[in-house]
Amino acid sequence: MKKTFKGRPVVPGRVTAEALVTHAGFNTLASFQKSLMFGDKNATCSDQNNPDLNGKQMAGKALCLPQTIGSTTGGMVLYTAASMHRQPACLLFSKPIDSLAAAGAILADVWTDQSMPTVDNLGEEFLDYVNSGMKITVEEDGTVTVESQG
Template identity: 50%
Template sequence: MAKKIFKGRPCLPGNIGGEAAVSRLGFSTSAAWIDIMLKGSESTICTDGDNRDLYGKELGGKILCIPQTIGSSSASCLMMIMAEKKIGPKAWLFSRHIDSLAAGGLLLADIWLDHRSITIDLLGDEFLDYVNTGDPVTVHADGTVEVG
């Protein structure tokens, strides 16, 4: 695979590399990780049966590549719980604008818990068309994302 570079907007900047976990659907944080909130689980395997891209896949420590999050405001609390337990994705990469659910949880975790999950948005639809689960991804603090 040839390396391809995308430029987005750094919301929570930083430098990191890792393996992509990709959903081309809106990502329901609550449906994906409900057991973390309700049962105190530390498993980050996606349990959202409606997400055919990620269902049953391990998402902890991955670079999550999605269009946006969907669902309820409890998603923000769930992101903070995951940050406190240090079990969430390494980075959140959005093809579209970051949505208010994700922004709330990720910003509060960064400010209140001193746990930064690197976050880039506005990477574009071409980004999600190109990247696949398992691809190596490198994220730079200026919002540049390298795939491959």
């Protein structure tokens, strides 16, 4: 079964990846800190305050989240993760993206050869519907298709 959502493309792009979902605010620095400091190429989430993601691989996943929270370094953390080839396949926000996360996604797009399509304003229904492990396809125009297993 497929369900389609329409958001605003912040960084346009096409990608298909497995969903990784959090219903809590995403602390970019806490989540990527160990990966960027100690060489974890899978970008295992190190935010012990996020039970949805802690200990799970973020690199190459369709990261589905409401919003980012925490440090003002968030944008540079996203850019650095992309420059080290440890970024999520895409960032999918149910709410409007904040300026720091937007800056990081845009800098990663402009300054690295890594793709990290970013879409916001997908709505609460999106975050209520999607579960980790589902197949996500993102289109250039901000269309996000979620496929459930079975």
